[in-house]
Amino acid sequence: MDASAEPLEHRVSELERRLAELTSTVEGRTPRAGDRRPPDVFWALEGLRERVGDDNGGAVLFTGTVHLPTGEHYDWQFGTAVDDIFESDWSDWASTLGALGHPVRLLLLRRVLAGTRTATELADDDALGTTGQIYHHLRQLVAAGWLHSSARGQYAVPGERVVPLLVVLSGAQR
Template sequence: MSSIEERLADLEARVAALESERDGPGGARGEEGPARTAGDGTGHLAYGGEAGLGGRTWSWQVVRSPGWLVERPAGPLAAVLAAAGHPARLRILQLLVVGPRPIAELQSELNLASQGQLYHHLKTLTSAGLVEQPERGVYRVPARAVFPVLTLTAAAVDVAGAHA
């Protein structure tokens, strides 16, 4: 059975998708109101979609004002980006976004020199809110972070371009 947080995040994503369908193009809402008429006049940036991962179907839509985004405090954002920015940690996220994995499976998949290295990376990801431990020895990307993690990966692919 899913945790309450996962179930709530799934319901929120479904409601957002239904509201988006109801309101039509440009009608999805983020923290800044209607997508096409952001209150600060800087426009809108949207990400979302649908994905089938780990036996679950995810639907997500987020709309933000560029002006609002550039005013966010850099510290907490940099912590998330730094946590995801290490090659081993990004690989951990890629594995966990599909579904929960036990520590032994992660260790085997990553071929790290020690289990201590793995725990160090998991602690960094957990502190940044990118990973959680729903039960002893098992880790996952929290439901609220699945699409943001996928979006970070997509953005990195786009920025890296031919270098990837």
């Protein structure tokens, strides 16, 4: 029987079920016994559980494969034990995280990732403010390690920071 011959109620019910699966996956819900999802939806989580075991506080893993509009490509992965995170002084990370706490800095990072690399090019974007303001924000991002600059006045997000930046931004979504 083709899909158009199925009762409308059944087709809508099936669509709602699939949407619920996708929504719970996107929202990062932990899989539970009896979940009706393809077995590989949480492949990274299951792999992490196998590596870490149950004799500790757990672990956090973030990974990504990124193709930027500039043609650059990054594959990156980082994992750390939860116990190590709780034993660290979180205030040490305040300036790194704080540098992301300004809308213009986030826009600067977005523009740089998209290929606008010099302060002159960035200054052409009225949304970024005056040249002085742009340099102020660029210095903050460089000091925090989110950007680096070359001798030719080119700015770039360091390769080892591309995926972490996108992870932070993904985590900030509501």
